[in-house]
Amino acid sequence: MDLTLKVWRQKGPHEKGRLEEHRLTGISPDMSFLEMLDELNEKLVREDREPVAFEHDCREGICGACGLVINGEPHGPGERTTTCQLHMRHFQSGDTITIEPWRARGFPVIKDLIVDRSAFDSIIQSHGYISVSTGRAPDGHSELVPKQSADQAMDAAECIGCGACVAACPNGSAMLFVAAKVSHLASLPQGRPEAARRVMDMSRTMFGCGFGNCSNHYECEAACPKGINLKFIAKLNREYMKSYAGRK
Secondary structure, three states, rough: EEEEEEEEEEEOOOOOOOEEEEEOOOOOOOOOOOHHHHHHHHHHHHHOOOOOOOOOOOOOOOOOOOOOOOOOOOOOOOOOOOOOEEEHHHOOOOOOEEEEOOOOOOEEEOOEEEOOOOHHHHHHHHHHOOOOOOOOOOOOOOOOHHHHHHHHHHHHHHHOOOOOOHHHHOEHHHHHHHHHHHHHHHHHHHHHHHHHHHHHHHHHHHOOOEEEEEOOHHHHHHHHHOOOOOOOHHHHHHHHHHHHHHOO
């Protein structure tokens, strides 16, 4: 495959960025998208030019670090796949592929295709956990959890925090991410004692980090590599209203 790449290059967070064009030849359709970027960087190194900075870790669709906007779509054209799971057979020889970083106020660009996603860490640190003391660990079946609640918690826990929902949202909203984390813990008995404080703290931190509000575009659900359902945002809103009403 012969490809034309338009890759976002930006030296630093305060520098002006631009799209830089590159030509690649002989790309195998069996390569992953990240392997194709590896080929590009090897070519740039041979030409004594600076390689493109991009983020990755597991390359198995687990960590979500590899997020890129490919031809305007977070993680590219594959359904429910991360960038590292996207293969070049989804493209045709002669295609022009535009590659950009996540675009959101809450995700400032560090360099080239790498963005600072530490805002998600701040949201989790604000109360995305269970801190109540439970003493020694209880036996696995000592506290019964209804199957519907357990299934809901597992569905929400699939979120890998990649940020595709933010990149896809016209408002740069992180509500699908926050909703998944809040719903996961609120669905389980261990998470209920701190549910009210949790939803208030995490929501406050989310907006403080510069993320927008949900306006029901549904782009977040469509872009999510794990298919996190928009119903969790409805649950987040219900949890927030219950918490707000309880404080009056």
